[in-house]
Amino acid sequence: MTTLRVDRDRLWGSLMELKEIGAYQDEATGLQGVRRLALTDADAEARRRCVEWMLEAGLEVRVDRIGNVYATRPGTDRSLPCVLMGSHIDTVATGGAFDGTLGVLGGLEVMRALNDAGVQTLRDVEVGFFTEEEGVRFGTDMLGSAVTAGRIPIEHAWQLTDPDGRTVKEELERIGFDGPAHELRPVPHAYVECHIEQGPILADAGVNVGIVEGVQSISWQRLTVQGEAAHAGTTPIGSRHDAGLVAAHVVVQARRMCDSGDYGQLRATVGNLDLGEGQTNVIPHHAVLTVDLRNPDDELMTRAEKDLAEYVDGLAQAHGVTVEWERMAKTAVIPFDPGVQALLEATADDLGLGYVRAMSGAGHDAQEIAAICPTAMVFVRGEHGGISHTPREYSTPQACGDGTDVLANAILRLANQPGDRPGQQSAPRPQNQS
């Protein structure tokens, strides 16, 4: 069997080139970061660069109606379902060079390596990038992959708005990525996504590669607290309806729940807390905050959500405020396909690369695509404790190369499988929970 080796310098060069698009100087870290929110001008420029690279590699490029971009390297039997690689190139506002991008440019490098080796595959091989994975601009993460997997109807996705009121559809049209291909893509034979770990597990284990068993449960909720404005100097403490204080209690309690150990490996983050136009001498009458909960155990996640809601009910009563909850997103634990995982392990073994198995703490496009075909992920080690969503995010050329080598050889094996089931898969097809 052919063993592919990707060109690590070429891969690194592409990563370093793409991070200049949307570059900004980060005040907090003093480093150059990447701010490439979905469907902005920076994202559009990065998309065009990737399409150029795809065309240079001789691939067939198509864009679908939600702006997902796919590039195909034809196989000998084009009637068979393809094998698909991919990830995303949009970033958060304080992003780095690797999150998402590695899976896309790694997939592109696999195509180049297949070309260099003159390999002819049985099945088509595709690499794609999905629209608005981060959810930072339009409020719904994994948007493009969720639409293509059929979880989110395209009409709903199109009308989502950014903070300035611009819709996804308007922005797709504006940047010229409102493609003609149907958003419900042909079902692949298998999907493999290579991504930085964004955590410390691989570094702690001393390996560059992780085989991902699944994605933990993710819950995003928005709370709107309505209290009453009143004078800071004259209003007795017991007469206050302080929306900001209630919001602060929620932040502190969410962390207390993580520290308690009662909810397993619960992680809670309040990334937004907005008091509107605040005034130093006025008790805040309004607060909006988001609560991001993660848990690798569905039952413990349900308990955490329920207990937090009960705590907030008590707070609202004690402080005489109202609280409205809005469900922004919720996904159950998503287990990846055991067959594809086994194939990835065998590939890493054959390449002589150490690896560990791990659950993903972050959400990924793979959790959406897992609903339509056998799916798994390759993790790549990050430095500095695996920190991500900051310009400090960093993976070494060595780690990026190792992960992409596993991707390349796993994809080659999958692309030459004649049957309609990859690896030794036998588990039932996983389903997302909306």
Add this chain to the structure above:
Amino acid sequence: MTTLRVDRDRLWGSLMELKEIGAYQDEATGLQGVRRLALTDADAEARRRCVEWMLEAGLEVRVDRIGNVYATRPGTDRSLPCVLMGSHIDTVATGGAFDGTLGVLGGLEVMRALNDAGVQTLRDVEVGFFTEEEGVRFGTDMLGSAVTAGRIPIEHAWQLTDPDGRTVKEELERIGFDGPAHELRPVPHAYVECHIEQGPILADAGVNVGIVEGVQSISWQRLTVQGEAAHAGTTPIGSRHDAGLVAAHVVVQARRMCDSGDYGQLRATVGNLDLGEGQTNVIPHHAVLTVDLRNPDDELMTRAEKDLAEYVDGLAQAHGVTVEWERMAKTAVIPFDPGVQALLEATADDLGLGYVRAMSGAGHDAQEIAAICPTAMVFVRGEHGGISHTPREYSTPQACGDGTDVLANAILRLANQPGDRPGQQSAPRPQNQS
């Protein structure tokens, strides 16, 4: 001795007319409120209306270099120091019809009542309004009165900026209230300010009038927390440097200190808490919050500030963040003149009006003017627990009339005092602490 009675309908009419300038529809309460921030177009229109009324009452109007406006009714001996009434007509963003305005339009009504009664006073009587009492737009409250009393140099005041970077001086010039009069006004014989209580003490005592003993200590500080952005899903709880969480702990702790009883009648309010451009799935790296502390006891205020600072030091260490403190404002407890208080009490007694003595929970222009002349205040009862800084702020025509009657007759007595000391004043002149 002449007893003046103000025209309550005329006073109420002026109050209701002025509240239309800067009117807005308040979403939280469903009521019409007043949003007339200092030196905005709305403030300029209200200033011009007041000046028209002053001129209609035959008064001599002058504007000083910080935009304070004074209107004089001449006495028989113009070489003697005048007696001064006044307050402010700027409001917070969620203001009502009475805060500040009652003292200005009440003072104007006193002038009209003196005219109607054909009274000739020994001393000049003046009514004025001071620029930017609320401090909401340019960040420093009691700005105009602090400048006129010499605590804040005018060069400093002029260059203060609003959130859009516009300076006080530019805005004074833009609205045409950059007057020629020197900002350090002639020292008055006495100053009396009529103001709504903005608290529940008068209503609880069943009276319409309060004689104010002084203003509690006020401390405004701004905290800037610098943590580190990181991924919400993958960053272990123990590795976080969450600026938003630290800010929330400060909010909760400030309230806990109020509830503890260890700091007397401490009141703490966090009116601003800004995480910048928040993202649901990113740990906040930056938080800015303001802490407003009030205490009628200087020693307990000092202890509260010190203990809060120590708490924050511990938090910063525990969470691996840095916290910068900025002093926005600090005033010690300001006792009002016992002589003027006694004269106000005697006046209320003679009018047959019930009253209580009270400390002021809010800051007022009177605390600045107290640094240059004998000063006291008349409080007027507010409904709904005295709630203020919201469109629900309300005082009855009866209460406004009672307070203004006390103001009118006290001013009349002061204006006919031949000596250079009002009432039986003997206490040393109070001094503000900057």
